[in-house]
Amino acid sequence: MKVLLLMLCLSAALYAQDPEDAAKVEGSVTPPPQYRDAPATEVSIGDLRWFEIFKDAQLQALLRTAIANNLDLRLALVRVDAARANAGIQDANLLPKLSLQADLNQTLASKNSPTFPAGGFLPRNRPYFEVLLNFLSFELDIWGRVKHQSAAAWDEVLAVEANRRAVQTMVVSEVASAYFNLLELDAELDIANRTLKTRTESLELIRARQEGGIASMLDVRQAEQLVQTAQIVVSEAQRQIAQMENQINILLGGYPGPVARGKSLLEQEQLPEVPAGLPSQLLTRRPDIRAAEFTVLAREEQIKVAYASLFPRITLTGFLGYQSKALYSLFRPDSGTFFLNPTITQPVFDGSLGSAEDYAVGNRNIALVQYQQTVATAFKEVSDSLIDHSKYQEIRQERELLVNTLKDRSELSYLRYTGGVDSLLNALDADRDLFQAEVALAQARRGELISLVQLYKALGGGWQPEEGPVNPKVEDEN
Numbered sequence: 002m003k004v005l006l007l008m009l010c011l012s013a014a015l016y017a018q019d020p021e022d023a024a025k026v027e028g029s030v031t032p033p034p035q036y037r038d039a040p041a042t043e044v045s046i047g048d049l050r051w052f053e054i055f056k057d058a059q060l061q062a063l064l065r066t067a068i069a070n071n072l073d074l075r076l077a078l079v080r081v082d083a084a085r086a087n088a089g090i091q092d093a094n095l096l097p098k099l100s101l102q103a104d105l106n107q108t109l110a111s112k113n114s115p116t117f118p119a120g121g122f123l124p125r126n127r128p129y130f131e132v133l134l135n136f137l138s139f140e141l142d143i144w145g146r147v148k149h150q151s152a153a154a155w156d157e158v159l160a161v162e163a164n165r166r167a168v169q170t171m172v173v174s175e176v177a178s179a180y181f182n183l184l185e186l187d188a189e190l191d192i193a194n195r196t197l198k199t200r201t202e203s204l205e206l207i208r209a210r211q212e213g214g215i216a217s218m219l220d221v222r223q224a225e226q227l228v229q230t231a232q233i234v235v236s237e238a239q240r241q242i243a244q245m246e247n248q249i250n251i252l253l254g255g256y257p258g259p260v261a262r263g264k265s266l267l268e269q270e271q272l273p274e275v276p277a278g279l280p281s282q283l284l285t286r287r288p289d290i291r292a293a294e295f296t297v298l299a300r301e302e303q304i305k306v307a308y309a310s311l312f313p314r315i316t317l318t319g320f321l322g323y324q325s326k327a328l329y330s331l332f333r334p335d336s337g338t339f340f341l342n343p344t345i346t347q348p349v350f351d352g353s354l355g356s357a358e359d360y361a362v363g364n365r366n367i368a369l370v371q372y373q374q375t376v377a378t379a380f381k382e383v384s385d386s387l388i389d390h391s392k393y394q395e396i397r398q399e400r401e402l403l404v405n406t407l408k409d410r411s412e413l414s415y416l417r418y419t420g421g422v423d424s425l426l427n428a429l430d431a432d433r434d435l436f437q438a439e440v441a442l443a444q445a446r447r448g449e450l451i452s453l454v455q456l457y458k459a460l461g462g463g464w465q466p467e468e469g470p471v472n473p474k475v476e477d478e479n
Contacts, residue, residue: 022301026294029369030376032280037384038391045278047286047460051173054457056270059263060180063253067176070254074172077165084161088154094147097139097317104131131338139317146309153302156295163292170288174458176252178451183245184266185447190238192439197231200432203415204228207425220425227429231436266446275390275453277383277460286461287379293372300365307358316344379459386456393449400442407435 035041046054052061068074142148204224210216247257264270284290414431417423 022298023294026297026369026372027284030284030373032284032376033380034280036277036280036380036387039277039387041279042276043279044276045282045460046272046275046457047278047282047462049462051177051457051462054272054453054462055177057180057263059261060177063176063180063249063260064173066253067172068169071172071252072254073168074165075254077161077168081158081161081165084154084158088151088158091147091151091154094140095142095151098137100135100137102131102135135319137318141315141317143315144309144312146306146312146314149302149305149309153299153306156299156302160292160295160299163288163295166288167292170458170462172252174454176249177454179245179249179252180260181266181269181447181450181454183242183249183260184262184269185443186238186242186245187262188266188443188446189440190235190242192436192443193231193234193238196432196436196439197228197235200224200227200231203432206419215421216425223425223429227432266443266450269446269450271449272453275387275456277387277456280380280383283379283383283461284376288461290372290375290379290461293368293375297365297368297372300361300368304358304361304365307361310357313345318344379461382459383456386452386459389452390449390456393445393452397442397445397449400438400445404435404438404442407431407438411435 051064055061055064140147204221204227207216207220207224211218211221246260249260250256250258284294411428411431411434414423414428418425418428
């Protein structure tokens with residue numbers, strides 16, 4: 002009894018030394034007071050749902066399809082199921098394992114058997130019946146070894162679930178980015194087609210002027226060069242559009258094929274403001290950070306498992322039931338029987354036990370450093386995305402002004418050329434500059450939209466389902 006009390010006291014002391022693991026992990030990093038070049042705000046677009054930010058109805062339909070059918074997401078989901086099943090196995094070790102055994106044995110001894118002499122002290126026909134409830138090596142978890150194994154398994158479940166959410170965030174951000182890339186290619190194709198039409202008309206005019214002796218053959222060849230260049234751009238844009246549609250369909254869990262469009266690139270709505278929020282919120286919102294944190298917590302539990310393995314392990318085996326030589330008397334009270342075999346196993350010398358604890362500590366330290374790396378990478382991604390979004394807005398605005406300027410220049414240059422005031426070279430240069438500026442404007446608009454996707458992803462936007470209460474919109478807080 003004294004030994005048992007001592008063991009219980011040691012067990013209580015062991016649990017009393019357990020730190021607040023989650024607080025310790027989160028305390029290993031210190032978030033900055035604000036993101037670079039962004040004021041700290043209580044509201045963040047990371048708190049909004051994806052359909053509050055990306056309001057193109059066709060894009061929303063694509064995102065819903067991706068969430069439902071993407072194969073990477075399905076793989077992540079079945080991994081969660083497998084982790085839950087493994088945790089269930091570990092939980093089962095906390096309970097005794099019971100099995101029911103029923104036996105009927107009847108032996109007919111030979112008359113010539115040594116156990117059946119002529120005098121006969123044993124009956125020749127010997128029946129034997131038993132029904133037993135067996136206890137199969139149930140461990141009394143005094144030191145918490147089995148309990149910590151179960152806790153580690155459930156931390157792994159939480160880590161896998163967080164990884165599933167990270168995969169979902171990645172998939173839908175890839176779909177949104179690919180969709181905006183597709184719209185930008187559509188815009189390039191539209192620009193190329195319009196430019197091709199305009200240049201074809203100009204070529205016909207220049208040929209007519211050449212036939213009338215007003216223009217030279219060099220003018221004709223220069224105009225033909227522009228037409229051929231525009232035709233090449235059209236074909237290249239068509240090739241990239243088909244491949245981008247195939248990529249989107251694969252992300253949707255389907256097969257290559259066309260993709261329906263909603264609003265055009267320039268019709269996509271913009272948020273009035275894009276607040277980043279508080280850096281401390283990132284630790285709880287980003288699923289990859291949460292996954293790394295749960296991995297550290299699982300490793301902490303494994304350290305406790307290794308430490309508890311240094312203490313005696315107490316197991317119980319036995320059975321409880323009935324035994325009788327006659328079936329009619331099997332369940333009588335006087336046929337009751339039981340057997341109990343407590344076993345205490347104390348390691349005396351096992352060099353691997355100390356190494357196992359060191360190994361568990363090493364794994365925890367590796368996971369902790371990886372957690373810190375994940376946090377640092379997350380803050381870098383947020384900062385990069387904020388810079389991208391801000392600068393792409395400025396670039397898009399400047400390119401809009403440049404396109405308007407070049408449109409006027411191109412029109413004036415062709416008027417001066419047809420009026421005989423200026424050379425064709427200036428008109429062709431203006432045409433080329435306008436074409437390149439319009440393509441660059443489409444690319445800047447695409448960059449602005451994709452930077453919003455990347456910022457939402459970097460801030461840990463959950464791409465939450467549409468059920469449940471909706472958080473206040475950004476503009477409602479202003």
